[in-house]
Amino acid sequence: xxxxxxxxxxxxxxxxxxxxxxxxxxxxxxxxxxxxxxxxxxxxxxxxxxxxxxxxxxxxxxxxxxxxxxxxxxxxxxxxxxxxxxxxxxxxxxxxxxxxxxxxxxxxxxxxxxxxxxxxxxxxxxxxxxxxxxxxxxxxxxxxxxxxxxxxxxxx
Numbered sequence: 001x002x003x004x005x006x007x008x009x010x011x012x013x014x015x016x017x018x019x020x021x022x023x024x025x026x027x028x029x030x031x032x033x034x035x036x037x038x039x040x041x042x043x044x045x046x047x048x049x050x051x052x053x054x055x056x057x058x059x060x061x062x063x064x065x066x067x068x069x070x071x072x073x074x075x076x077x078x079x080x081x082x083x084x085x086x087x088x089x090x091x092x093x094x095x096x097x098x099x100x101x102x103x104x105x106x107x108x109x110x111x112x113x114x115x116x117x118x119x120x121x122x123x124x125x126x127x128x129x130x131x132x133x134x135x136x137x138x139x140x141x142x143x144x145x146x147x148x149x150x151x152x153x154x155x156x
Contacts, residue, residue: 018126020070028065029129036129037099039063040074047078048086073124080117088112 020029032039043059046052056078060071081089089109097107106114122128129135 016126018122018124019073020066020128021126022067022070025066025070026127026132028070029127029132032064033129033135036064040078041093043074044078044081047075048082053079070125073121076124077113077117077121080120081113084116085109085112 020026029036040060043056043063046059047056049055053075057071057075060066060074061068064071066074089112092107092109097109099110100106105111122131
């Protein structure tokens, strides 16, 4: 962000860039902010069906509008979840648990995803909803959501 401000441009998100660090994918993150978790879960279930990587990719492509390169970051994340988080996610799904509890703690599936698959996803994608300053369907502490370009002191 500091480098962007010095160049008199606005950063699209916090942190290093990746496959989802472009205006189209940031736009998709914004317009799907209240549905993306449900969509990704639906597509991830297709991933689990007989190595349905391509089915999951098509599901995400049709349901979201992400660029292909960004979509592959999501598919890689689903693969990580399938290996690492299958059991806690199956339990959460079977119980119908919400994404967060009354204290704002992530359910065991989302916590597993963030703890084990979050870093590889961010390395691939660059942008996610929190890094783009987008409040989403997953309740987050306001300190975890990027505040945008508020520190840039220039006008366009």
